[in-house]
Amino acid sequence: MISRFPDLFKLRGVVSPRTHRFFSHPPPPPAPAMSDLRPPEHQVAGHRASANKLGPLVDGSGLFYKPLQAGDRGEHEVVFYEAFSAHAAVPPRIRDTFFPRFHGTRLLPTEAQPGEPHPHLVLDDLLAGLDAPSVADIKIGAITWPPGSPEPYVAKCLAKDRETTSVLLGFRVSGIRVVGTGGAVWRTERPEVKALDTAGVRRMLRRYVSSVPGEGADCALAAAVYGGEGGVLSQLRELKAWFEEQTLFHFYSASILLGYDANAVSATGGVEGGVRVKLVDFAHVAEGDGVIDHNFLGGLCSLIKFISDIVS
Numbered sequence: 001m002i003s004r005f006p007d008l009f010k011l012r013g014v015v016s017p018r019t020h021r022f023f024s025h026p027p028p029p030p031a032p033a034m035s036d037l038r039p040p041e042h043q044v045a046g047h048r049a050s051a052n053k054l055g056p057l058v059d060g061s062g063l064f065y066k067p068l069q070a071g072d073r074g075e076h077e078v079v080f081y082e083a084f085s086a087h088a089a090v091p092p093r094i095r096d097t098f099f100p101r102f103h104g105t106r107l108l109p110t111e112a113q114p115g116e117p118h119p120h121l122v123l124d125d126l127l128a129g130l131d132a133p134s135v136a137d138i139k140i141g142a143i144t145w146p147p148g149s150p151e152p153y154v155a156k157c158l159a160k161d162r163e164t165t166s167v168l169l170g171f172r173v174s175g176i177r178v179v180g181t182g183g184a185v186w187r188t189e190r191p192e193v194k195a196l197d198t199a200g201v202r203r204m205l206r207r208y209v210s211s212v213p214g215e216g217a218d219c220a221l222a223a224a225v226y227g228g229e230g231g232v233l234s235q236l237r238e239l240k241a242w243f244e245e246q247t248l249f250h251f252y253s254a255s256i257l258l259g260y261d262a263n264a265v266s267a268t269g270g271v272e273g274g275v276r277v278k279l280v281d282f283a284h285v286a287e288g289d290g291v292i293d294h295n296f297l298g299g300l301c302s303l304i305k306f307i308s309d310i311v312s
């Protein structure tokens with residue numbers, strides 16, 4: 001195993017990883033047929049599956065299949081999930097509330113590589129069961145590359161962090177999809193989100209909880225989705241409390257994924273079935289080494305402030 005962060009294996013309480021154990025976890029459900037696999041309709045950011053590109057797949061069974069990325073990145077993400085899933089010091093409530101459950105890895109056929117099955121992480125589909133998912137992907141941290149990254153990669157990330165709001169705000173919006181009244185879907189385009197400034201980020205966070213079509217933002221759902229018991233704010237604060245303590249992992253380039261069912265927002269407040277606040281994308285997680293993840297924590301505090309301003 002070649003890993004940029006070999007010490008991740010040495011974390012206390014971690015089950016030692018064996019690589020290429022693509023069928024090593026609790027008996028996996030039967031492999032889906034290629035005809036059942038499709039790119040997730042609700043994906044808002046990241047690499048997308050197409051005829052010549054690998055990307056995540058779903059099969060409607062409640063599972064999300066993320067292809068292992070090239071180089072050591074894919075294996076690194078597997079190692080993270082194995083370490084995190086088994087780590088004795090991770091509170092079960094944090095693991096279960098804020099992270100997708102990991103079901104091991106699996107070789108799957110893909111359209112991009114016919115005849116050459118590719119290993120995929122098998123995760124819970126975080127949007128499963130939502131009738132009309134409104135989704136936001138927010139990449140946390142002013143710095144998005146882990147220590148020890150090769151210089152060209154650092155330069156590429158630094159350029160993106162500067163061009164976007166990452167450096168300034170400690171987070172950037174990577175993609176949003178909102179289901180409005182009547183089922184109309186509004187979603188961001190890549191060039192648009194990349195060009196967002198502070199005012200643009202504020203606009204997007206308002207748009208996410210608005211029911212009007214197009215660009216408008218009435219924030220009609222802000223109290224239900226962002227505020228209240230179990231809303232986004234209270235969950236982010238719970239997550240923040242853990243980040244104020246945890247020194248196990250540094251979550252470079254990870255995103256917070258928000259999800260709610262636009263058809264389940266109650267007029268009297270709250271969202272039936274709750275609002276989902278989850279972390280995704282762990283290809284660049286580094287060892288915490290006894291130090292707080294101030295990069296993630298700072299971005300999280302900044303996001304909390306933006307959202308609480310909208311609620312109030």
Ligand SMILES: O=P(O)(O)O[C@@H]1[C@@H](OP(=O)(O)O)[C@H](OP(=O)(O)O)[C@H](O)[C@H](OP(=O)(O)O)[C@H]1OP(=O)(O)O
Pocket residue numbers: 045046047139156160174175190253281283
């Ligand atoms: O592959 P690229 O150049 O399109 O960049 C990916 C980004 O797409 P972008 O072009 O910025 O919209 C992509 O950005 P989004 O998630 O789409 O915001 C990720 O940052 C991805 O990094 P990783 O999956 O965390 O390793 C980025 O991949 P790497 O830069 O890590 O290769």
Ligand SMILES: Nc1ncnc2c1ncn2[C@@H]1O[C@H](COP(=O)(O)OP(=O)(O)O)[C@@H](O)[C@H]1O
Pocket residue numbers: 040042043044045046047048056064066100123124125126127135137175255257280281282283
């Ligand atoms: N477990 C999951 N369940 C549902 N959707 C997910 C899950 N993980 C990721 N996604 C969707 O896929 C997108 C990209 O995921 P990510 O892990 O960030 O991939 P990449 O490494 O290509 O950036 C996210 O923005 C989100 O829309």
